[in-house]
Amino acid sequence: MNKQTKQLMKENNDLSFHLKAADNKILTDMVVYIRGADISGYQQELVRRDITQMILDGEQRGDTMEDIIGSDYKIFCDNVLREVPHLTRAEKAVSFLGTLCVALAVLLAVRLLFGLSDMFGDTPTWPYIPVTTGAIISMVILLCSVLLLYNTITRNSFNISSQNNKRIPVLFAAIILACICADFFLKTVILSVHISIVLIAILLLLIIYKITDTIN
Amino acid sequence: MISSQMLKGTLEGCVLAIIGKGEAYGYEISEQLGEYGFGKVAEGTIYPLLLRLEKNQLIQATFRESEVGPRRKYYSITQEGKKEFKRFLESYMELSGAVSSLLDDVKGDLINE
Numbered sequence: 001m002n003k004q005t006k007q008l009m010k011e012n013n014d015l016s017f018h019l020k021a022a023d024n025k026i027l028t029d030m031v032v033y034i035r036g037a038d039i040s041g042y043q044q045e046l047v048r049r050d051i052t053q054m055i056l057d058g059e060q061r062g063d064t065m066e067d068i069i070g071s072d073y074k075i076f077c078d079n080v081l082r083e084v085p086h087l088t089r090a091e092k093a094v095s096f097l098g099t100l101c102v103a104l105a106v107l108l109a110v111r112l113l114f115g116l117s118d119m120f121g122d123t124p125t126w127p128y129i130p131v132t133t134g135a136i137i138s139m140v141i142l143l144c145s146v147l148l149l150y151n152t153i154t155r156n157s158f159n160i161s162s163q164n165n166k167r168i169p170v171l172f173a174a175i176i177l178a179c180i181c182a183d184f185f186l187k188t189v190i191l192s193v194h195i196s197i198v199l200i201a202i203l204l205l206l207i208i209y210k211i212t213d214t215i216n
Numbered sequence: 217m218i219s220s221q222m223l224k225g226t227l228e229g230c231v232l233a234i235i236g237k238g239e240a241y242g243y244e245i246s247e248q249l250g251e252y253g254f255g256k257v258a259e260g261t262i263y264p265l266l267l268r269l270e271k272n273q274l275i276q277a278t279f280r281e282s283e284v285g286p287r288r289k290y291y292s293i294t295q296e297g298k299k300e301f302k303r304f305l306e307s308y309m310e311l312s313g314a315v316s317s318l319l320d321d322v323k324g325d326l327i328n329e
Contacts, residue, residue: 050289054259057243057288069260076260083267 001041001213008045015052023055026065026073029157033077036154038087047080074158098212103146105205107139112198127195134186138179145175217255229304230254231265232293235275236301241288242266266291274300 001009016024030051034044051069058068069076087095115129149172227249234240234248242259245266249257269275274297282288293301 050263053287053289054242054263057282058259061243067258070258076264079264080267083264083271085271 005040005042005045008042008049012045012048012052015049015056018056019052020059023059023065026069027052027055030073030077032154032157033074034081036151036157037081037084038092039081039084040087040091043084047084051080094212094215098209099147100143101205101209101212103143104139105202105209107142108198108202108205111135111139112195112202115195115198125192128192129195129198130189130192132183132186133188133190134183136190137186138182141175141179141182145172223254223257226308227254227257227261228265228269229301229308231262232269232274232297232301232304235269235291236293236298239290239292241290245291269297272300273297 016027019027031044031048034047037044039047055065055068058065065073111129115126149168153168230249230252231245234245240248242262246257246259246262249262266275266277270277270291273294275291275293277289277291279287280290
């Protein structure tokens with residue numbers, strides 16, 4: 001996220017503090033929906049600022065959210081998103097790359113921590129971290145699940161019913177369980193990587209993420 | 217009450233007309249539309265329209281501090297906006313004439329049925 005977007009986000013966060021709780025909840029649902037759209041972070045914050053100011057102004061007049069926005073918040077957001085410049089294919093690719101890199105960096109860091117704990121096992125492999133089929137499978141499952149979960153939450157921010165609210169944590173727990181099982185049962189070592197390589201990989205991934213974030 | 221389908225085709229031109237009269241912010245525009253007989257038009261209906269007009273450089277926006285509450289985005293018409301409004305006016309007058317002519321012709325028949 002560049003400086004301009006960060007600054008605008010901070011201003012928007014400060015503005016939303018002045019909203020009534022009920023209105024802030026609806027605005028949050030709208031912002032979550034907008035976050036899932038193919039528009040830049042800066043455009044998201046511009047739209048967020050305009051909507052927040054509209055609501056604040058309306059609250060001053062004693063209007064309800066329905067008076068200010070209309071009866072259907074999803075239709076309102078869709079109409080707004082239609083008029084905002086969308087990311088090009090290249091920009092979408094860069095954004096996805098950034099997300100993938102930071103997710104991989106986090107997963108590798110977790111793997112590294114597990115690898116460190118392996119030092120105290122029966123057959124320590126230190127300073128090498130064994131890469132098993134289970135580790136690769138669980139990383140892929142986690143990455144795909146997180147992306148799917150993000151899309152589901154943003155696309156359905158207006159109709160996450162209480163049923164779905166219970167389903168999502170259960171689904172997430174099932175995914176974690178699948179990852180743990182893959183890790184536990186699939187122990188075929190494909191290769192062993194020196195810890196320094198893992199650290200360099202994490203650093204490179206974070207650098208790529210930072211570059212893509214600044215571009216977008 | 218004017219149907220939303222009828223409103224869709226003309227609202228953009230009418231918003232340009234209001235902004236053409238003088239600089240205005242979103243709620244002010246929806247209030248003026250109400251005063252002209254368009255019924256209750258929520259600011260949320262106007263906002264995407266204003267984004268489109270701004271994207272097409274028919275209007276421009278500036279922020280002003282308001283007397284109470286947050287800053288407001290004021291919209292003013294551009295030269296291109298004035299040309300576009302003129303085109304809308306010509307099209308609308310032509311359409312209005314054609315519709316009036318047709319309705320005058322059939323109104324009597326339908327009422328007498």
